[in-house]
Amino acid sequence: MSEPLTAADAEPLAQAFAALADPVRLRLFNLVAQAGEVCSCDLQEPLQKSQPTVSHHTRVLADAGLITGEKRGRWVWWSVVPERLQELRASLTP
């Protein structure tokens, strides 16, 4: 980025980083990013967390605009939001 980050632009980016500032949530996010698309039913086992805990963390990531979900039957399928990740990576590029 060639322009300094404005206060207005920094606000949503900082919120997104806050969503990633938890080790379990970061691992969950990483699982979704690597899978491309993943069923919420396949997140409990690798994280060794309960379904309510997984649900809570996916909601925080979704509220921060990092992942998006699609309900199919009784499960939600999650995928990352590429534009949002691109913004975050850009803010980490010297």
Added chain:
Amino acid sequence: MSEPLTAADAEPLAQAFAALADPVRLRLFNLVAQAGEVCSCDLQEPLQKSQPTVSHHTRVLADAGLITGEKRGRWVWWSVVPERLQELRASLTP
């Protein structure tokens, strides 16, 4: 990254994201990243923050391994830690 993020690897990454989860700190980090190297004396004006506030935020970023400082006379010159940024960007790459 082809391997899922382990709990051990997620811990320091989550700490680094926590350091970026504040709008003022994120803007400060962005100023250092864009400048390549910047004197702490040149951070107050663009951020419109006091010297103690700037010092606090640079310390949090340095403790998270995101920036590194070199004391020259009465001021510290700050620059980003490229390897650390690379790790963070990798964790945000699908």
